[in-house]
Amino acid sequence: MASDQISDQVLVTSPPTGVEQVSAVAHRSLGILKEAPKLPVGIILFVAVVAIFAPLLAPHDSETSVKPIKVFAPAIYAGGTWDTPLGTDFQGRDILSRLIYGARTSLLIGLLGTVFAGIMGVTLGIVSGYMGGLWDQVIMRITDAKLALPSLVFGIFLAAVLSPGLWTIILILMIVFWTRYARVIRGEVLSLRERDFVKLAEVTGAGKIRVMFRHILPNIMNTAMVLFSLTVGVAIILEASLSFLGVGVPPPTPTWGNMLADARPTLISERWTLTVAPGICIMLLVLAANLLGDWMRVRLDPQLRNR
């Protein structure tokens, strides 16, 4: 306890540390988000709202047929009706309702996968950078080896080994993307480790775990946020690719990726909305995530600018 008090006193004038500073960083990030470019934030909020209120917004159930199988009937076509504005798919299900429910799965998986990858990557990155030695060797060797496999190939391999499902996909995203965080965070920690406030904490007797997560963690939050925003888009694309290949979330649950998979064998039919609508949804969401990520990179972390 005594050492805690000393270290806290000493650290009054040093860079932010501790839980309250984590919340301060979060607070500041929220403040920064207010200056964020309107368009990408708008798109992301819109998708989030649609995902949350899907049951209220969707005109139909997403997994049952509402029209005979042979009918396409988007609203702009002669004979089309407004109750299925984008038409129906080959099982007679309303495309718009599937898109709306699909936003749920796509966003949920993309965000959770990236967050879990972040937690794992940041933790291992800090351990690797701070502990050094064997820890560092092992963790960095694993990230090196993982770099040798493209995310899609590694994702497919995991999908082949694990049984499909929503949580499996989230797990896959975590295993595939944690290395992105770990490498960058490790580099950051290596330089933080030499800074005075860390030395001070060590001198005053703070334990290793305490130094890592109370003193170092708050100082890499900005970088972690930037990495998070840059990874979300890639994660959403990987989820969509796996769903497209039929190893994502199992049907009949709609995701934008498996809607595109449904569309593939039927490209030559007239039902173009089946392809175009989910594709545009993925594109807009990923575009928004990337725009926001680029902006955050410039705003929060000038060091990352050229990466």
Added chain:
Amino acid sequence: MVTATKTLLKVTDLYAQFTGFGGTRVVRAIDGINFTLDQGETMGLVGESGCGKTTTCHAIFRLLPPAGDIVSGSIEFDGQDLMQLSDSEMRSIRGRDMGMILQDPMASLDPLFTIMDQVAEPAHHHRGVRGGSLRERVVELLRSVRIPSPEIRMREFPHQMSGGMRQRIVGAISLSGGPKLIVADEPTTNLDVTIQLQYLNLLRDLQQETGVSLVFVTHNLGIVAKMCDKVAVMYAGKIVEQGSVRNIYNNPRHPYTQALIQSIPRLGNKDPLYVIPGQPPNLAELPTGCAFHPRCPFATEKCINEEPPYVSFGDGQESKCWLSVEEAKNG
């Protein structure tokens, strides 16, 4: 030295600024400077970091960074106004009639080309030297900057050289086009202390052998005393005092110059070193009146409100201070 009287470089009312953040922030890096440099003369340009020394050097070459612009003024070089020249005419003057030595020798050579290649470029492009005579020229240049066994070293790459050697090679590059003017922007700042003096001696010898004029930028007044015929002291984008080295040292009229001279460490003097109080001003938010007033021990109400004019003293010394105005009136 006394015989060289022809003016080589005459900078008149030069203004340059940097614009940032979509034009919302304007920094006046050079704020109306005047000076002349005769042939064969060496001028020291002195001041703290960020006072506009480097910008002045680049302005002479008309090569400011993308955000920078020369707003007005004229730069007369060897009888022609550089501001009136086209871009390609200007380019043919750079490297041929004027050469530059940059601060960081570790970064100023292209890592992928040999020394020969890089030293040869100005002679090749501007003077049309080719083939065997080009090689001879490079060897001669490298020899003049005291590179040992130049025929061998010229085939090597920059990373095989020490910092001091690289800076001498940069010196050779600046001489390669056969210039009339060399601008050296803090050439010894990044060198080891032990070879700084060596480099300064080399520069002075070269200057005397070739008779080029030299603009020597530094923040060290001690070096100026050793190297230069005259001095211009810059503060916040303006030249606050200039004159011959002898006059400036014996009779500094501007309080800033006085402070700079006081802060030179002297051997045998055990008193605490004099430190100019405060920070150099931010060029984006300059103080009113005389920019030096917040740090000036003699500042009066007038200094806060009004900018002092230049006052010339008979011996070519100029000072920009209300005290000098008084002195001129009384004296």
Added chain:
Amino acid sequence: MKTFIAKRLLSSLATLLVLSIIIFALVRASGNPAELLYEYPGAREEDIARQAAAWGLDQSWPEQYVSFVWNIARFDYGQSFQYGTSVRSLYFDRLPNSLLLAFWAFLISMAIGIPLGIMSAVKVDSLWDSVGKTFALLGLSVPSFFVALLLVLLFGVKLEWLPFLGKAEGFFDWQHLILPSLSLGWFFSGAMLRLTRSSMLEVLGSEYIKLCRLKGLPEKVVIVKHALKNSFIPVLTLAAVNLVVMINVAVVVEVVFSWPGIGRLLYDGLINRDFPLVQGVVVMAGVMIVGTNFIVDVLYGYLDPRIRLTR
């Protein structure tokens, strides 16, 4: 240079070793790989037992691992469940098709990415730069299977200009090649553009380029001789790695266009629960990419005098 090569070789081998451990561990952690046969339609008890024996599953883990690595070293990935032939022969049958596709996609990505990236950096903050940045962003944000589907919809179905299924005979069969290679090259064009631009910008901001301009060199010489040569080292490195990555990530594009490459093979293995096939293709991807990285590192060493001339 020799020590440099030796070091790189060692580190590549270490990477492969770790990769093999990861794959081995993941497979064993998920259960008895032979039982994956259960999920394979028509598999019988004795098939599973035979497979288990073939993979040496009755041995201890270290022994299993050693034979696993030995098999990789011999390019022996066992028998495919569905085809009944060796994975190796299936793989090398399909590889040329993948190489062909990746080669054209590679050309497209270079032809779009590098010039646009250079223009974007040289004329930074101009219209060119906006075009470049927009293109790079789209390349990153629009998934390649959506690009593929759109191309099929537009040029294949709507306009009926180009065929969009399968591959005809002949190396220069551009009609079958153009749409798949465009879709595959799409993402990589954006990546090349980004890297070329940032690499160029970094070099153009360097002191030695400043000195080149102060020397009064013509802008053409500054850009072409000094800036391009310096910024091309990272670009060429990425390009070479991209070529190999493209061979291996063409799965979605090959699926859309029914292109008979190794991606399509991987997909077949995936949906038919043909585990040896999937594992073989994945391991080969790792071997190929680590190998290319090694070769690229060595070439990089020859290009850069800072490495070439040190021992």
